[in-house]
Amino acid sequence: xxxxxxxxxxxxxxxxxxxxxxxxxxxxxxxxxxxxxxxxxxxxxxxxxxxxxxxxxxxxxxxxxxxxxxxxxxxxxxxxxxxxxxxxxxxxxxxxxxxxxxxxxxxxxxxxxxxxxxxxxxxxxxxxxxxxxxxxxxxxxxxxxxxxxxxxxxxxxxxxxxxxxxxxxxxxxxxxxxxxxxxxxxxxxxxxxxxxxxxxxxxxxxxxxxxxxxxxxxxxxxxxxxxxxxxxxxxxxxxxxxxxxxxxxxxxxxxxxxxxxxxxxxxxxxxxxxxxxxxxxxxxxxxxxxxxxxxxxxxxxxxxxxxxxxxxxxxxxxxxxxxxxxxxxxxxxxxxxxxxxxxxxxxxxxxxxxxxxxxxxxxxxxxxxxxxxxxxxxxxxxxxxxxxxxxxxxxxxxxxxxxxxxxxxxxxxxxxxxxxxxxxxxxxxxxxxxxxxxxxxxxxxxxxxxxxxxxxxxxxxxxxxxxxxxxxxxxxxxxxxxxxxxxx
Numbered sequence: 001x002x003x004x005x006x007x008x009x010x011x012x013x014x015x016x017x018x019x020x021x022x023x024x025x026x027x028x029x030x031x032x033x034x035x036x037x038x039x040x041x042x043x044x045x046x047x048x049x050x051x052x053x054x055x056x057x058x059x060x061x062x063x064x065x066x067x068x069x070x071x072x073x074x075x076x077x078x079x080x081x082x083x084x085x086x087x088x089x090x091x092x093x094x095x096x097x098x099x100x101x102x103x104x105x106x107x108x109x110x111x112x113x114x115x116x117x118x119x120x121x122x123x124x125x126x127x128x129x130x131x132x133x134x135x136x137x138x139x140x141x142x143x144x145x146x147x148x149x150x151x152x153x154x155x156x157x158x159x160x161x162x163x164x165x166x167x168x169x170x171x172x173x174x175x176x177x178x179x180x181x182x183x184x185x186x187x188x189x190x191x192x193x194x195x196x197x198x199x200x201x202x203x204x205x206x207x208x209x210x211x212x213x214x215x216x217x218x219x220x221x222x223x224x225x226x227x228x229x230x231x232x233x234x235x236x237x238x239x240x241x242x243x244x245x246x247x248x249x250x251x252x253x254x255x256x257x258x259x260x261x262x263x264x265x266x267x268x269x270x271x272x273x274x275x276x277x278x279x280x281x282x283x284x285x286x287x288x289x290x291x292x293x294x295x296x297x298x299x300x301x302x303x304x305x306x307x308x309x310x311x312x313x314x315x316x317x318x319x320x321x322x323x324x325x326x327x328x329x330x331x332x333x334x335x336x337x338x339x340x341x342x343x344x345x346x347x348x349x350x351x352x353x354x355x356x357x358x359x360x361x362x363x364x365x366x367x368x369x370x371x372x373x374x375x376x377x378x379x380x381x382x383x384x385x386x387x388x389x390x391x392x393x394x395x396x397x398x399x400x401x402x403x404x405x406x407x408x409x410x411x412x413x414x415x416x417x418x419x420x421x422x423x424x425x426x427x428x429x430x431x432x433x434x435x436x437x438x439x440x441x442x443x444x445x446x447x448x449x450x451x452x453x454x455x456x457x458x459x460x461x462x463x464x465x466x467x468x469x470x471x472x473x474x475x476x477x478x479x480x481x482x483x484x485x486x487x488x
Contacts, residue, residue: 002049104199139259144193147229163233226251235260334372337421354447363411391423394449
């Protein structure tokens with residue numbers, strides 16, 4: 001029989017450690033087959049040497065929680081025991097970090113497991129996070145808590161919560177009332193979390209102001225969500241098309257958290273969940289219900305990998321660029337080619353992405369004009385003495401990093417970009433990619449010209465310019481021979 005003694009500094013620690021009717025200590029005794037006896041300020045643990053060692057480590061972990069103000073419950077006692085079995089009890093201190101937020105009832109919200117801790121850190125440091133876990137792991141609740149925290153800190157202007165309106169196993173038929181009454185039952189779990197965080201009155205106030213929006217996934221198409229914290233719940237009930245549509249709603253200075261459980265798919269037979277593809281799971285993949293909440297910040301396949309390319313540094317740069325107010329003035333002076341939906345947004349993203357890559361400081365202003373071949377022919381002849389049309393022209397308004405200043409706004413006027421739409425259509429067909437990709441390329445190419453890059457002389461400068469073009473286009477999902485999903 002082996003014996004080891006643990007010293008307890010204060011009586012309050014011993015009271016918290018033992019719990020009501022000694023339930024915490026009895027749980028440890030049953031788990032490891034040891035005996036724990038209190039003698040004054042000491043605890044004596046007796047039993048087999050290995051079991052005593054584990055019990056002592058478990059008690060030490062629980063005392064760490066107590067010293068940091070945590071109230072012990074059966075749940076966190078069992079979790080500490082599981083960490084001891086894994087040999088990870090040294091990580092217990094990570095669970096005692098500052099709380100995420102305070103609920104309307106004054107209750108602090110903190111991660112209770114290391115998986116939840118990693119989940120919170122992933123949300124803090126990444127633009128898009130996919131939270132995978134079984135029911136009860138806190139996927140939605142913690143995501144809402146992080147959203148409320150970001151909103152209170154004025155990091156975002158809106159909280160948008162959405163989920164697919166899919167019934168769980170039974171058809172309810174047509175529900176009475178207006179649209180809001182019809183979708184509210186599907187969105188109830190999101191309402192519950194927000195009520196807990198903000199209180200019913202504050203929730204109602206923010207919802208009326210438009211700061212909080214709870215809507216079915218069907219109404220996300222065509223939107224661009226800037227300065228928002230967006231949560232998609234029950235993502236396992238989305239199709240591939242819905243998931244792709246949702247992820248492409250991401251705007252500047254926004255976050256997306258997608259939560260789901262692949263074991264609870266309620267889609268009709270014959271429809272495959274988009275959650276499988278976005279998380280990179282094969283159809284035969286399995287997740288143990290006992291596994292802790294997992295986070296995924298990158299994907300193994302296709303379109304989702306492109307959308308998740310944002311890193312911490314990129315997100316920070318996006319925020320800085322948003323503060324610096326990049327203004328892109330877009331005009332259409334031709335009627336031969338219909339401008340596809342979303343192209344104007346794409347052009348603005350291309351301009352901003354180049355400025356971010358080049359670490360451009362201060363507010364900027366760029367003019368982009370769509371013209372026909374005749375107009376670009378006239379401009380070539382007038383300003384370049386070239387008697388033919390080209391795909392694009394760039395007119396810088398600065399030199400060596402010094403630009404003209406708009407006296408009204410204080411923005412640096414980088415120059416003008418003129419794109420021939422008939423030329424763009426022709427080249428898109430010739431190279432076998434989308435018109436959006438071609439317009440994106442021409443915009444990025446011209447932006448680099450405005451910033452002083454030149455490929456006319458060939459050599460290293462030309463190579464550097466091509467590399468930068470592909471870097472930006474890849475970040476925007478406009479890879480060579482690929483297409484950019486613009487929505488409807």
